[in-house]
Amino acid sequence: KAGVTQTPRYLIKTRGQQVTLSCSPISGHRSVSWYQQTPGQGLQFLFEYFSETQRNKGNFPGRFSGRQFSNSRSEMNVSTLELGDSALYLCASSLGVAGYNEQFFGPGTRLTVL
Amino acid sequence: KNEVEQSPQNLTAQEGEFITINCSYSVGISALHWLQQHPGGGIVSLFMLSSGKKKHGRLIATINIQEKHSSLHITASHPRDSAVYICAVRGTGNQFYFGTGTSLTVIP
Numbered sequence: 646k647a648g649v650t651q652t653p654r655y656l657i658k659t660r661g662q663q664v665t666l667s668c669s670p671i672s673g674h675r676s677v678s679w680y681q682q683t684p685g686q687g688l689q690f691l692f693e694y695f696s697e698t699q700r701n702k703g704n705f706p707g708r709f710s711g712r713q714f715s716n717s718r719s720e721m722n723v724s725t726l727e728l729g730d731s732a733l734y735l736c737a738s739s740l741g742v743a744g745y746n747e748q749f750f751g752p753g754t755r756l757t758v759l
Numbered sequence: 760k761n762e763v764e765q766s767p768q769n770l771t772a773q774e775g776e777f778i779t780i781n782c783s784y785s786v787g788i789s790a791l792h793w794l795q796q797h798p799g800g801g802i803v804s805l806f807m808l809s810s811g812k813k814k815h816g817r818l819i820a821t822i823n824i825q826e827k828h829s830s831l832h833i834t835a836s837h838p839r840d841s842a843v844y845i846c847a848v849r850g851t852g853n854q855f856y857f858g859t860g861t862s863l864t865v866i867p
Contacts, residue, residue: 678855682800688845690855701853733800744790744849750802 647671649738649751657757663724666754670717670738677719678743679711682733682753691734693743694719700742723756731758762786765846765858772865778833780861782846785827789853793820793831794845796860802845805831836865 650669658664670677679691690703694713711721717738723730735753739746763784772778782791793805806813806820808829813820817836822829833840846858 680855687859688847688857690857693853701855703854735800735802737802744792744853744855745807747807748792748804750794750804753800755800 649736649749651734651736651751651754653754654752655755655757657759658726659759660726660728662726663722664726664756665720665722666734666736666756668719668721668736668738668751670719670736671749674738674740674749675717676739676741676743676746677713677717678737678739678748679719679721680735680737681705682735683729683731688735691721695742726758728758730756732756761859762850762856763846763848763858765844765861767861768859770861770863772836772863774837774865774867776836776865778836778840778863778865780831780844780846780863782829782831782858783827784829784846784848784856786848786856787851788824788827788848789851790849791822791829792847792849793829794847796843796845798842805844833863836863838865838867841865 652667676695678693693701713719733753737748737750739748796802808822817834819832843860845860
C-alpha cells in the first residue's frame, strides 16, 4: 500500500500570499489530521477531518482552513501568510478517528515565508 | 504551562544501554501516543496506549492513568534508535497535545 503523500514537499512564498497544501491518505483511511511543526513551538494540532467533516480544530487563527474531499484527500489553506507561518506542515491519516487509531504520517511540506 | 511534559530533553547513551523516556500530562486523555521522528522530519507512530503496557521488539511503552504518566523504554539501544521521541495525547475534549520531544543519541 502506498503511504501518505503530501504535495508540494517544499514551498517558498512571500508575506501576504496564500498557499494550499495537499495530502493524500492511505487508501481506505477516512481520517486526515494536519499538524504544524516549528522549532519554537514544536508540534501543534491544526485540524482533523473525518468523512469530509471537520471534527476538531486547534488554536489557530481563521487564516488557516482546510477541507476533505469525498475520496478522503485533504487540503489546507493558509491565507495572508506571515513570517511565523514558516514551518513543516504534516498530515497524518488513520482508518478511524485520529487519536483512537494508529496514525500514519506523510513526509511533510516545508513552507518558507519570506 | 504545557499540557504534556517530557523528560529528559536530551539523552546520550552508549550502544546496548537501557533507555527510559518519561511523559507526564495534566489533562484527561482518551489515548496517548509515542512518536519517533528522524532527522529530515519523517514521523512514525510507535505506540498508542490507553492503559497498561505494549511491547514491539525492543520498545516497551507503559501508562499509568491514575498518575497521568507514561514511559517509553528501549532495551539494548542501537545507533539506529537515534531520533527525537515525542509523547502526544488526545484529550477527552478531542484536542491533541504534544510534548516538546526527547532527542536521543546512541553512540556506537
